[in-house]
Amino acid sequence: MTEKILILDFGSQYTQLIARAVREANVYCEIIPYHKPVVADNSLKGIILSGSPFSVNEENAPAVNIASFIETLPVLGVCYGAQLTAKEFGGRVDKSNKREYGRAKLLKQKDDVLLENVTDHSQVWMSHSDSITVLPEGFELLATTDSIPIAAFKKNGNSSKALYGLQFHPEVYHSTEGKKIIHNFLVNICGCSQNWTPASFVNETVEQLKQQIGDAHVIMALSGGVDSTVAATLISKAIGGRLHGIFVDNGVLRKNEFESVLATYNKLGLNVTGIDAKQRFYTELSGKTDPEAKRKIIGKLFIDVFQEEAAKVEGVKFLGQGTIYPDVIESVSVHGPSVTIKSHHNVGGLPEKMHLQLVEPLRYLFKDEVRKVGLELGIPEEMIFRHPFPGPGLAIRILGEITEEKVKLLQEADHIYTQQLKQYDLYTKVWQAGAILLPVKSVGVMGDERTYEYTVALRAVTSVDGMTADWAHLPYEFLANISNEIINNVRGINRVVYDISSKPPATIEWE
Numbered sequence: 001m002t003e004k005i006l007i008l009d010f011g012s013q014y015t016q017l018i019a020r021a022v023r024e025a026n027v028y029c030e031i032i033p034y035h036k037p038v039v040a041d042n043s044l045k046g047i048i049l050s051g052s053p054f055s056v057n058e059e060n061a062p063a064v065n066i067a068s069f070i071e072t073l074p075v076l077g078v079c080y081g082a083q084l085t086a087k088e089f090g091g092r093v094d095k096s097n098k099r100e101y102g103r104a105k106l107l108k109q110k111d112d113v114l115l116e117n118v119t120d121h122s123q124v125w126m127s128h129s130d131s132i133t134v135l136p137e138g139f140e141l142l143a144t145t146d147s148i149p150i151a152a153f154k155k156n157g158n159s160s161k162a163l164y165g166l167q168f169h170p171e172v173y174h175s176t177e178g179k180k181i182i183h184n185f186l187v188n189i190c191g192c193s194q195n196w197t198p199a200s201f202v203n204e205t206v207e208q209l210k211q212q213i214g215d216a217h218v219i220m221a222l223s224g225g226v227d228s229t230v231a232a233t234l235i236s237k238a239i240g241g242r243l244h245g246i247f248v249d250n251g252v253l254r255k256n257e258f259e260s261v262l263a264t265y266n267k268l269g270l271n272v273t274g275i276d277a278k279q280r281f282y283t284e285l286s287g288k289t290d291p292e293a294k295r296k297i298i299g300k301l302f303i304d305v306f307q308e309e310a311a312k313v314e315g316v317k318f319l320g321q322g323t324i325y326p327d328v329i330e331s332v333s334v335h336g337p338s339v340t341i342k343s344h345h346n347v348g349g350l351p352e353k354m355h356l357q358l359v360e361p362l363r364y365l366f367k368d369e370v371r372k373v374g375l376e377l378g379i380p381e382e383m384i385f386r387h388p389f390p391g392p393g394l395a396i397r398i399l400g401e402i403t404e405e406k407v408k409l410l411q412e413a414d415h416i417y418t419q420q421l422k423q424y425d426l427y428t429k430v431w432q433a434g435a436i437l438l439p440v441k442s443v444g445v446m447g448d449e450r451t452y453e454y455t456v457a458l459r460a461v462t463s464v465d466g467m468t469a470d471w472a473h474l475p476y477e478f479l480a481n482i483s484n485e486i487i488n489n490v491r492g493i494n495r496v497v498y499d500i501s502s503k504p505p506a507t508i509e510w511e
C-alpha cells in the first residue's frame, strides 16, 4: 500500500508547493480542504497543516481538532497551521507590530530531528501578519529568527505522536533548506520509506486500471499532447487493444503533426485510429472570423467526429482522459470556508451524453510528475517536452478567416521557427512558441520584383503555468536568421515581426 501524507488546506497560495515538496521526496500526498474528514487508514503516515490568509484570532477562523490527530499521527503546522497549533494548546498569537514578509535567518535554539542537518543562520521565507508570542505549556522552542522569537517549536510528551510548528514557509524556493526540513518531517518523524517513484506509480496504476476496467473497452481522444499520451500509454499497458484511441486531424495541426504523432503512437503500441476530418473543419470554418466562433465550431465538430468514431466500437463502458491534479484539487476559498471545484478538462461534456464512466490515471499527478512517468514508460522525449499547443490549434493563430492556403503558409513558417529554435538550443528554454499569420499584406522587394504578401508574427514566451508570461528575450542573431529563413523559404510571406508583449496585459495567443 502506498504510504500517504495528508495536507489539510486552509487556503494558502503555497499549499500546492507543500504537496510538490513532499512528492519530490518520493512520498505520496494529497491535499484536502481542512473541513473534510481525515480517514486514517494504515497508509496514512502524517498530517501537514497549511498556511492561510485568515488570522487564528478572527471569528470563524478555520480550525481542526489537532489534539485528536496526534493521538495516532504526527502533525506539522506551517505558518497558520503553526499558529493554530499554538492557540489550540493554550499559547498566544498576536498581531505582529510589522507584517513579516520576506527573508529571515533561522537561528537554531536546540537540536532536534526536525532540523537535522539544517545549517544555523540559513535563510527562511516569512509571509504572515500574526506571530506566536507565547508557546503553550509543555511546548519547546526549537528556533527563532532575527525578527521573531518563535519560529519553530514542538510539543513534548510521550503520550501522543509528534507535533511540530514552523512559522516560516519551508515549501517555498526562498527557504533555502526548507526541503531538508520537510524531508526530516517525512522520514525522521513520520517514518516514510520514500518509495513512491515513477516506476512504483506505473506498477500500481496499471494494477488499479486492470481492476477498474475489467474486460470492458475504453475510448479516448488523443491530442498528441503529453497528458493524453501518458494516460493512454498507462491504460494500454493495463488493457492493451481494448483501449481505442481516436486522433482527429482537424486541419489546423502543425506541419506533419498528424502523421508523426500517429507514428509515435504506433511505436508505443497504442491502438489509435487517425481520422482525417480536415475538409469538414475547413468547410465549417469557412467565412468565420470571430475567435470565439472559431473555437466553438472546432469544439463542436470535434465532438461530432469523436462520437461517430466511438459509436463504431462495441462494448465501450469507459472514457479515458488525461486530467491532471491541478484540474481537480478542491481549493479552499479565501472569501469564506466554501469550496470550489475547478471544472474538468473533459471533452465538452462527453461522458454525460454517452453514459460512460471516466478513467483518469493521472488525476493525482502534477505536470512535472506526468513527464517523469512518461519518460519511465519510454515515451520519446520529443513528445514529453513539447510546448503546449491550444486545442483550436493554428485556427487561433490565423487572424481572421481561415483558408486551407493560409493554413499551409502558417504551417511552413511555424515549422521553420520550431526547427530553428531546436537547432539554436532555445526550444526547451522557452515555455511556448508559435507563429501567427496576420491578415494584412505589405509591400516588399525580392530581386527585381516588388512583392505584396503576408506578415508573420513570431511569439515566444517564458512562463511557469501560462497564467502570466514574459516575452522571451531571444538573441538578435537568432531573430535575424529566422526572418531570413522564413522569407526565403515561404512564398507568400515577405515580412517577419517579433511580439514583445508580456501577459498581462497581452495574452499568449493572439486570438
Ligand code: XMP
Binding pocket: 295, 388, 389, 390, 391, 392, 432, 466, 467, 503, 506, 507, 508, 509, 510
Ligand atoms: P492565453 O492566450 O490565454 O493562453 O494567454 C494561455 C495558454 O492557454 C492556451 N490556450 C488554449 N488552449 N484551447 C486550448 O486548449 C483554447 O481555446 C486556448 N486558448 C489559449 C495557450 O496556447 C496558452 O498555452
